[in-house]
Amino acid sequence: MPGEPDELADELLAEELRQAAAVWDPVPPELVQSALDAFALHDLDARLAELTFDSLVDALPVRGALDPPRMLTFRAGELTVDVEVTGDGLIGQLLPPRSARIELLGGPGHVRPLTTDSLGRFTGDRPPTGPFALRLRTGAEVIVTEWLRA
Numbered sequence: 001m002p003g004e005p006d007e008l009a010d011e012l013l014a015e016e017l018r019q020a021a022a023v024w025d026p027v028p029p030e031l032v033q034s035a036l037d038a039f040a041l042h043d044l045d046a047r048l049a050e051l052t053f054d055s056l057v058d059a060l061p062v063r064g065a066l067d068p069p070r071m072l073t074f075r076a077g078e079l080t081v082d083v084e085v086t087g088d089g090l091i092g093q094l095l096p097p098r099s100a101r102i103e104l105l106g107g108p109g110h111v112r113p114l115t116t117d118s119l120g121r122f123t124g125d126r127p128p129t130g131p132f133a134l135r136l137r138t139g140a141e142v143i144v145t146e147w148l149r150a
Contacts, residue, residue: 034131046135046142049074049081054148074134074145081134081145089127094120094136101137104128105144111135 053073070085083092094100097120104112104124114134116122128150136143 046144047076049076049079049134049136049143049145051146051148072148076143079136079138079143081136081143083134085127085150087127088125090114090124092122094122094138096120098138103135105133105135106130 051072052075053071055068055071067087072081072083072085074081074083078096080095081092082095083090090104097118099118099120100116100122102114102116102122104114106112106128112124112126114122114124131147131149133147134145136145
């Protein structure tokens with residue numbers, strides 16, 4: 001078989017490179033833990049809500065505003081999720097209005113339920129810290145927003 005020695009040599013070289021990288025440039029333990037945490041929170045049946053607006057990136061700065069709230073908009077199909085993150089917590093609304101169970105995700109064991117009403121409005125009394133996402137359960141549908149840094 002003409003290609004086998006080259007394939008074996010490539011596999012041996014790749015293994016040597018993996019071992020060298022593990023010794024000389026190891027993956028930081030925090031990164032490994034973050035990857036494991038993200039995988040543990042992965043919901044296979046969930047639809048991903050795409051971030052369509054982030055005031056840190058898309059908005060023009062407001063003159064004189066010392067600590068403006070962060071405005072976020074996510075979209076999954078016909079559902080829009082508007083969120084305002086402040087130093088006091090977060091508030092938001094689902095459009096079109098509907099009730100849902102919403103959870104603020106911050107890592108394994110860091111899931112906080114948010115208060116919702118029949119108009120799709122929700123509040124959280126503490127702002128997120130570090131990476132966060134929202135998980136929405138609307139009947140049989142599960143939607144998860146993209147992960148963002150607070």
